[in-house]
Amino acid sequence: MTEKVVIIGSGPAAWTAAIYASRAQLNPLVFQGDPTNNKNKQNGTLPLGQLALTTEVENFPSWPSGDTRAYLKTALKPDDPDFPYWVADDKDQPTHGINGPELMALMRQQAKNFGTRVESKDVVKVDLKNKPFTLTMHDGSTVQTHTLIIATGARANYLGLPSEEKYKNKGVSACAVCDGFLPIFRNKPLAVVGAGDSACEEATYLTKFASKVYMIVRRDQMRASKIMAERAMKHPKIEVKWNRVVDEVLGNEKVVTGLRLKSTKDDSTEELAVGGMFCAIGHTPNVAFLDGQVKTNEAGYITWTTVARTYTSVDGVFAAGDVADDYYRQAVSAAGTGCMAALDAERWLGHHGLV
Ligand code: NDP
Numbered sequence: 211m212t213e214k215v216v217i218i219g220s221g222p223a224a225w226t227a228a229i230y231a232s233r234a235q236l237n238p239l240v241f242q243g244d245p246t247n248n249k250n251k252q253n254g255t256l257p258l259g260q261l262a263l264t265t266e267v268e269n270f271p272s273w274p275s276g277d278t279r280a281y282l283k284t285a286l287k288p289d290d291p292d293f294p295y296w297v298a299d300d301k302d303q304p305t306h307g308i309n310g311p312e313l314m315a316l317m318r319q320q321a322k323n324f325g326t327r328v329e330s331k332d333v334v335k336v337d338l339k340n341k342p343f344t345l346t347m348h349d350g351s352t353v354q355t356h357t358l359i360i361a362t363g364a365r366a367n368y369l370g371l372p373s374e375e376k377y378k379n380k381g382v383s384a385c386a387v388c389d390g391f392l393p394i395f396r397n398k399p400l401a402v403v404g405a406g407d408s409a410c411e412e413a414t415y416l417t418k419f420a421s422k423v424y425m426i427v428r429r430d431q432m433r434a435s436k437i438m439a440e441r442a443m444k445h446p447k448i449e450v451k452w453n454r455v456v457d458e459v460l461g462n463e464k465v466v467t468g469l470r471l472k473s474t475k476d477d478s479t480e481e482l483a484v485g486g487m488f489c490a491i492g493h494t495p496n497v498a499f500l501d502g503q504v505k506t507n508e509a510g511y512i513t514w515t516t517v518a519r520t521y522t523s524v525d526g527v528f529a530a531g532d533v534a535d536d537y538y539r540q541a542v543s544a545a546g547t548g549c550m551a552a553l554d555a556e557r558w559l560g561h562h563g564l565v
Contacts, residue, residue, distance in 0.1 A: 212342045214236045214357065214564060215359060215552070220318075221361065222313075222545040223531025223532070223548035224531070228321035229549075230549050232324035238327070238552075243255055243257050247348070260366070261310035262310055267313050269387070334346055338504065338524045338527055343526070343527070357528065359551045360533055361533060362496040362497065363533055363544075364496060366385065367494055369455075369456055374489075377465070380394075381394060381461065381486040382466060384489045390418070395485060398420060398421055399423070400419075400420040400488065403489050404491045405439075410441065410442040423447055425449070426451050427454065428455050430452050457479060467483065493536065494510065497512065505523035511534055511535065525558075526558055528558075529551065530544065530547040530548045531544035535547070
């Protein structure tokens with residue numbers, strides 16, 4: 211049997227594509243990754259994607275922070291005839307907003323409710339040169355499909371220190387926009403590692419919550435664009451630690467309490483008291499399994515070949531979410547392009563008389 215649509219990925223782009231594809235009666239099959247694969251654990255490419263590694267998600271529309279039940283009461287009146295499924299007194303309603311894993315689990319469930327099939331396998335090889343396309347899984351099984359939606363995301367680069375690993379979600383993060391607002395970072399000195407546009411942007415963003423922000427820069431200059439670098443360097447709350455790298459993340463077992471910095475000029479070290487460390491040292495898109503068969507930009511992100519379409523260099527292959535986005539990288543923008551990819555795949559199948 212040849213599938214109509216196969217979706218590879220497990221984040222907001224993949225599940226949104228699955229919701230749309232299943233509602234379009236395309237019977238999509240999603241490969242969400244192998245949860246037992248240690249490489250996936252290290253790379254953050256487990257089922258449910260990057261969001262499964264975060265805590266509260268406060269910027270996804272429809273999920274405000276706080277008491278969800280109270281919010282629903284104000285947003286949707288119990289006697290509203292347009293909302294017959296009102297469950298105001300359901301004791302199981304969560305009283306918080308939503309966290310990353312919950313949001314992803316709900317999206318996956320929504321896709322399953324419409325008939326999406328989900329397999330916990332890693333796609334390790336693809337043949338996109340011949341139609342239908344052939345995908346090979348880590349267990350050696352193969353699947354053939356007329357269209358493919360690649361939504362494998364990107365993983366944040368970390369420094370690779372064991373102490374950094376230990377304090378992930380306890381003060382170590384790679385997303386200021388996602389985590390900066392959390393109480394553990396409030397009114398504390400924080401550190402951002404990196405000197406690119408992301409680092410400058412994250413440092414500037416964190417000044418809203420932190421008492422002070424240190425930028426840890428390994429050279430004596432920024433990589434960021436002049437305007438972004440100047441905005442950060444001129445900010446009264448930001449201090450740049452030039453020619454330094456992080457040697458160790460220090461903590462009290464529960465949260466980060468500081469960093470040991472090492473000079474890149476000599477052997478000197480120093481300790482810096484901070485309540486959090488944000489890595490902004492770039493991302494790596496998850497495209498290795500494609501073995502160069504889909505065109506990417508210099509940084510390895512899949513390129514869309516038509517403006518405002520999810521088409522890739524291979525006819526019938528579509529890309530959505532962070533794997534094709536080195537700029538916005540937000541859950542809601544990934545979900546949007548996932549929707550677009552499903553509609554593009556549906557139209558492709560219609561055009562080829564396959565639906
Ligand atoms: P970049 O690759 O531009 O910068 C990565 C930074 O991390 C560099 O300063 C690099 O140092 C540093 N770094 C890398 N590895 C280490 C390490 N092990 N230890 C310490 N420092 C390290 O990535 P960005 O995510 O900042 O930007 C990616 C792209 O997205 C760029 O094209 C950027 O312009 C764009 N972008 C644009 C924005 C905007 O315009 N609003 C916002 C964010 C990103 P070094 O300089 O020494 O190599």
